[in-house]
Structure formats: C-alpha cells, structure tokens
Amino acid sequence: MTSIEDKVVQQACVMILNEVFEPLFIGFRYGYRPGRSQHDALDARHEGIIRRKIHWILETDLAGFFDSLDHALLLDIIQTRVTDKRMLRLIRKWLKVGWFEDGKRHAAAKGSAQGSVISPRLANIFLNVAMDQWFLNWRTTQAKGDVIMVRFADDAVLGFQYEAEGRVFLEALRKRLESFKLTLHPQKTRLIEFGRFAASNRRERRKGKPETFNFLGFTHSCSVTRRGRFCIRRQTIAKRLRRKLQEVKAELIRRMHDSLECVGAWLASVVRGFTNYHGVPGNTRRIRAFYTQVGRLWLWVIRRRSQKARKRWTLARFYRLQRHWIPRPRIVHPYPGIRFDAKYSR
Numbered sequence: 001m002t003s004i005e006d007k008v009v010q011q012a013c014v015m016i017l018n019e020v021f022e023p024l025f026i027g028f029r030y031g032y033r034p035g036r037s038q039h040d041a042l043d044a045r046h047e048g049i050i051r052r053k054i055h056w057i058l059e060t061d062l063a064g065f066f067d068s069l070d071h072a073l074l075l076d077i078i079q080t081r082v083t084d085k086r087m088l089r090l091i092r093k094w095l096k097v098g099w100f101e102d103g104k105r106h107a108a109a110k111g112s113a114q115g116s117v118i119s120p121r122l123a124n125i126f127l128n129v130a131m132d133q134w135f136l137n138w139r140t141t142q143a144k145g146d147v148i149m150v151r152f153a154d155d156a157v158l159g160f161q162y163e164a165e166g167r168v169f170l171e172a173l174r175k176r177l178e179s180f181k182l183t184l185h186p187q188k189t190r191l192i193e194f195g196r197f198a199a200s201n202r203r204e205r206r207k208g209k210p211e212t213f214n215f216l217g218f219t220h221s222c223s224v225t226r227r228g229r230f231c232i233r234r235q236t237i238a239k240r241l242r243r244k245l246q247e248v249k250a251e252l253i254r255r256m257h258d259s260l261e262c263v264g265a266w267l268a269s270v271v272r273g274f275t276n277y278h279g280v281p282g283n284t285r286r287i288r289a290f291y292t293q294v295g296r297l298w299l300w301v302i303r304r305r306s307q308k309a310r311k312r313w314t315l316a317r318f319y320r321l322q323r324h325w326i327p328r329p330r331i332v333h334p335y336p337g338i339r340f341d342a343k344y345s346r
Contacts (some may be wrong), residue, residue: 007117009090010094010116010117010118011117013087013090013091013118014117014118014121016087017078017082017118017121017125018033018034018121020081020082021081021124021125021128022034024081024128025124025128025132026128026132026133026136028044028132028148028149028150028151029124029127029128029132029151030044030150030151030152031120031124031151031152031153032120032121032123032124032153033124038152038216038217038277039280039333039339040339040343041150041151041152041215041216042215042216042218042234042280042336043336043337043339043340043343044150044340045148045150045157045159045215046232046234046336046337046340047336047337047340048148048150048159049148049159049194049195049232050230050232050337052146052148052159052161053145053146053161054146054148054159054160054161054194054195055160055161055162055163055193055194055195055196055197055198056159056160056161056162056163056166056191056192056193056194056195057157057158057159057160057191057192057193057194057195057213058157058158058159058160058166058169058170058189058190058191059157059188059189059190059191059192059213059214059215060155060156060157060158060173060184060185060188060189061154061155061156061184061185061188061189062154062177062182062183062184062185063182063183063184063185063186065123065154065182066111066112066113066114066119066123066154067110067111068110068111068181068182068183069110069111069112069122069123069126070110070180070181071092071095071096071110073126073180073181074095074122074125074126075088075091075092075095077125077126077129078091078122078125091118091122094112094113094116094118095112095122097113110181120153123153123154124153126180127151127154130176130177130180130182131151131156131173131176131177132151134176135149135158138169138172142168143165144161144162144165145160145161145162145165146159146160146161147159147160147161147165147169152215152216155215155216157213157215159194159195163191163193166191167191170189170191192210192211192213193210193211194210194211194213194220194222195222196230198210198222199222209222210222214237217236217237217240217277217278218234218235218236218237218278218280218283219234219235219236219237219238220232220233220234221233221235223282231282233282234280234281234282234283235282235283235285235286236278236283236286236287236290241286241289241290244274244290245290245293245294245297248267248270248294248297249297251266252267252297252298252301253301256301256304256305257305260302260321263298264321264324264325264326265325267294267298267325267326268325268326268327270294271290271291271294271326271327271329272327274287274290275287275291275327275329275330275332276332278290279329279330279331279332279333280331280333281331281333281334281335283331284329284331287329287330288329290329291326291328291329294326295318295322295326298318298322299313299315299318302318
C-alpha cells in the first residue's frame, strides 16, 4: 500500500471513529474534534478562570505520550465500541508499523507514529478513558470547591478553588496515569497560585508577582484593566516568537536573490498567518514586534544583495515597499467572553 493510499484509508477510518466515539467525548476536551479549535480551548480556559472561583492552576504535560502509548490498552478501549475485525486489524498494523533503520524495518512495541492521520484520534480515544472520564467522576464525587479542566491533545490545564484539592488531585492523577503506563513530565507539571486574588495574597506574604503558565502558544499572566479590574493577559510565548523570527531570517537568506515581489508575497503570508493566530486582545505589543522585526530582517537582506544596495535602499524607500506587501498587525479575535457566549448560548 502506497503512502497516499494509506493516508486515504486512515482518513476513512478517522471519519468512522469520530462517529462512534464523538458522543462519548466530554465538553472540556478540545483538539482534533469538529468545531473545537485552539482558540475555543483558550476561550474556555479564560472564561473558566474568570467566571468560577479559581485560585490555583495545575499545568500538566504527559512525558512522551505518543511514544509510550500502550497498544494493548488502546485496542481494548477501541474494541468496546468497534467490533469490525478488518478495522481492528488495520489499526493494529498502523500502531506496529515502527521505523526503518539501515534498510530494515523495526516493529514498534508501543507508541503511535506522530504525523500520521489517525494518531491524534487514537490519542483522544485513549485519553478520554484514561483521564477525561476519570476527572469528571473525581470532580463529581470528591471535589468540594470549583474545579475546571481544559485539555488539548496531551496538554491539560486545570483550575482549583483550594490548594489542598489541587495537590490531592495531582497525586491521584499520577496514580491513575501509572495504571495506563503514562507519566507526567516532572518539569512541565506544576501547581501555581493564579487568579483574581493571587496578586494581593502573594503581596501580603511578600512572595512577589503570581507565576505565569503557557498554554497553546500563549503565556498567561494575572493583570488588571485600566479600570483596575482583574483580567488574564495573554501574550505570545517569547521563545516561540524568537524561534519564528529565526526561521524567517534563515528563509530570507535563502531567498536573498529572488524577486522582491516573490519575497514580499511570501512574507505577507507569514505575517498574516502569525497575526491570524496570535492576534488576540492584549497581545498587540507582540504582534507589532513581530511585524517590525520581519521588516528589519527584510531590509537587512535587501541591503546585502549587492554593494550598491545599501545606498539605494533608504528607509523611506523600504517603508513604501513594506506597506505595499506586508499587512499591518491587528487584533483579529474578539474577547474570549464574547465568542464563548456566542458559541455556548446556554
């Protein structure tokens, strides 16, 4: 079976699995589901902290999830709803496809191939039983205060009203995941004080500003509006911004002697794509910084095209070129509460 045929068959199986397992998925589960994008997850997390009594945030990440996914446990979960032996045989083959090294194929004993069409859906099915359903039962039977959860793929952010409940849940979660042969990443899993009263409480204890956490490309921090009301500030993660600029610089150097029209069209798509994702309220400074740095990199590359280019390409001339090709940064997303209320009218 060729690579294209394999992807077509995987996509067909994904459509079937979605119809079978989608009714079982819980509302706080986002990612690789119809109509549940990254920004839907960001809106849900934002509104959960704002509208509930959330004072502590538990940031979790599964260590090497796609590399340690247990095949037997996953197939047992799938067989509870799927009885077609042909589909089960295909899924088993995709899980055990392994890798090639020195011309020899090595079968995979565990894990799921990242980048394949069906891998994210299998991960959702597995985590729905290993984590989501169990969390819903824990919140219903054991939690005393408000508890929220938003999960996107294998990254989850939980909110708790009480610190003690957060620590109890973290220990229970570790034991639960161990039973499914999964572990939490020791550096990326932490419980921090975060919320409406975090800044004032930490100020009284002389512990400085509240800590921040990262989720889906944004750094979330406690802040206040111009009127002094609590708000959650979301900014592009600084490391990702620098990494993206490094990628743009490397590509500009590679395209140094291409026509300005071709390079300008490419840069327009890059800046437009960055703005379409990161253009959320409160992130104006970062998207403007990206726009400015991209312009500086382009001017630097243009002036290196020849010895006379530095004199010919003045700032005024380049600014006209930049305004013609690169779209100005702007906020393209509404405030989280507006979109959240429009999508979940109840």
